[in-house]
Amino acid sequence: MKIKRVFTVVKMELKRMFSDPLSLIFTMLLVPVLILLFGLMMGDSYGWDPTETYSVFDIMFPGFLAYGSLLTIYDVAASVAGERELGIQKRINTTPLTSAEYILAQMISYTVKPLVQFALGFGIGYAVGYRPTVGIVSYLLVILFLVLLTFSSVGFGLITSNMAKSAGAAGGLAFVFIVPQQLFATFIPAAFMGAESFAWIFPSYYATEGIGWLFAGALSTDPGYILGKLSILLAISVVIYTIGIILYEYKKKS
């Protein structure tokens, strides 16, 4: 593996992101704006927690952070399918760049956006009253949860790009993977919807649960629970990512 080639692709992907500033601003601001709106609307609403310790916004906040990572599915699916449509993938395939290098580059570049969204989102959340009193390790683990969720989203994006014949179709198809995760395991925690019986299949369930409990201080009270969710998310992400790579390789030579 040649790292220089990986960063050549990362640089190009970042240029792609910045080539359409309007769309970049919109997607970057989506999560912070949701946090701002829900923070203002539901920061004082305690309808979901009889003990009135956590507001509705507190409970939804981890899901908003995870949502930014889920949108990676759309970005990867549309960009890979678009490159295939334009014949760019065909040209790339004839260079010494390996699939492992290409996909690692996708992962690195598409992690940038959720992390910026996290920073902006957390800043806004803090401003509107979401101030978890947890240590730096908890914050680092939150970032790890988001990175792993992004990892699985890149995999879903690659799977989607292989199923679709065009960038437009891939963009639409991406929502087959985004919407169920968004509805049943992200914005509203699965336990609050009685959806735990099937939400366990979604990577976002483990990320939202893990982040939520980390912010609630579970690293000191129940670290096993956090590590359990992290391990399952890691395992699921690796499986999805591997399927994504296999399908990408298959499509490359079919």
Place this chain on the structure above:
Amino acid sequence: MVQSKESVGSDLIGNSIEVQDLKKHYKGKRGMDDVKAVDGISFQVRDGEFFGLLGPNGAGKTTTISILTGNSRPTDGSATVGGYDVQSELHNIKEIISVCPQEFSLYKFLSGIENIKFFGDLHSMPKKKIMERAEKLLKLLGLYDARKRNVKGYSGGMKRQLSLIVALINDPDILFLDEPTVGMDARARRKVWEFLGDIKKQNKTIILTTHYIEEAEALCDRVAIIDYGKIIAIGSPKQLIEEHGVNDLEGVFLKITGRRILEGI
């Protein structure tokens, strides 16, 4: 298959490409017969030769190139490029080839020079060498002044020329050109022909697919005329024309198939 005397490979010169009974079949949809995109073709391309695959659309030219460049797996048969097997030694092949695909295959949001640099970097070329070579190629094809402009604003002909420059940036030993002048006006096409003529002088092996008769006649040392996935004639344009007693390669195709190459395009 009609084979001219010149098509027989010489033992004195090595072959850059050897193709033996190559097949690529696609499963027919909904009970239809399988599609035989490439149906048992064999040919050799000598080192430093300008070799053309000439035929109508859908004849199997692009599929053949796709197999030789690792973009498609053959159903059967074998092929080597630069002495390396296309199935098991593809990583070695990628170090010595370059492809100019039929599609524009360029990043629209990057400038001309950024596209060139991107592909040069993928070939692990030193930055200085990329810039020197890019400048030379851009000037030769008249794109130097437009190098910093986004490709999105290029005309169709400029995109084709840039695509050719990108294919040449790594100074490949073997160059595959898939319909490189499609959509160009006559003047631009002539310019590319002159350019390719100069490239040929550098002893590069070039494989060109085209359905333009005059392009094959002007550039190629030898051509394989391909139809329905099979090679129906192979040899130098001059030899094939003489042997069939016709005026051009179109006449050769017409005489063998009863159709014109440009029919159905």
